[in-house]
Amino acid sequence: MKSQCEKATDFATLHERGCFVIPNPWDRGSARLLAGLGFRALTTTSAGYARSLGVSDYQAGREHVLAHVRDLATAIDLPLAADLENGFGHRPEDCAETIRLGAEAGLVGGSIEDATGDDRVIYDIAEATDRIRAAAEAAKGLPHPFMLVARCENYLHGRADLADTIARLQAYQAAGADVLYAPGLSTADEIGEVCRSVDVPVNVLGGLGAKPLSVCELADLGVRRVSLGSWLHSAAMTAFVNAAQDESFGYVADLIGGRQMDQWLKEGAG
Known part of the structure; x- marks a missing residue:
């Protein structure tokens, strides 16, 4: 198994080489399957993991999420990043502590978002920037590289304001973020404008x-990283629900064989 420092260096290098896909497992098995399929890095999904526990998104809590990270980090020999929600607290110090704890659990990257989780919906830009700055300082103090992702959640909360989104991302870059992410952007014009407006790698949620x-189209726009959010978990659960309700059992003929899955799991274990 590679050391955490080696994984961190590999992860940073991935962001320099061009555009890559970083899919989102929700448990140990899905992580090993993705590793066995040849992906070069993985990142967690807050929604997929929470739903796998039987609760809704944002309800898992920091201790469960960190335990999940530790489990995945020991399951694969790949760089692992995580959706760290809003840092599990409103204070900049909460964000910094979450980054340190995440790194101790095995992460080489992680995101902090500017959604509050309360009636304010989105932190004002000054407060949000202070939170990213604290997270960045914590990341820079680690003994290995750590790719800090700053997320602007405007579009996920019905605030399709591209100018404000870009202003926020630029402020987060200035505060020390290594990667920028505005989930919900879906058009070439929006994504291209964001990529042209900042000087660090941009992550995009694919499939919108x-x-x-x-x-390839996203790469041509300047995107460096494409994540899948909770799409894979939703795809798996959609197939699960449809199969459970199919009294003709027609789905069985199209299943991937158990031996093939076992082989991918073996390859994904490293």
């Missing part, structure tokens, strides 16, 4: 829009 942009 009436005609989702391909990885």
Whole structure:
């Protein structure tokens, strides 16, 4: 198994080489399957993991999320990043502590978002920037590289304000974020404008829009990283629900064989 420092260096290098897909497992098995399929890094999904516990998104809590990170970090020999929600607290110190704890659990990257989780919806830009700055300072103090992602949640909360989104991302970059992410952007014009407006790698949530942009199209716009959020967990659960309700059992003929899955799991264990 590679050391955490080696994984961190590999992860930073991935962001320099061009556009790559970083899928989101929700448990040990899905992480090993993705590793066995040849992906070069993984990142957690807050929604997928929470739902796998039987609770809704944002209800798992920091201790469960850190335990999840520790489990995945020992399951695969790949760089692991995480959706760290809003840092599990409103104070900048909460964000910093979450980054340190995440790194101790095995992470080489993680995101902090500017959604409050309360009636304010989105932190004002000054407060949000202070939170990213504290997280960045904590990340820079680690003994290995750590790719800090700053997330602007405007579009996920019905605030399709591209100018404000870009202003926030620029402020987060200035505060020390290594990667910027505005989940919900779906058009080439929006994504291209964001990429042209900042000087650090941009992450995009793939699959959005009436005609989702391909990885190649996103790369041409300047995107460096494409994550899948909770899509894989939702796809798996959609198939699960549909199969459970199919009294004809027609789905069985199209299943991936158990031996093939076992082989991927073996390869994904490293």
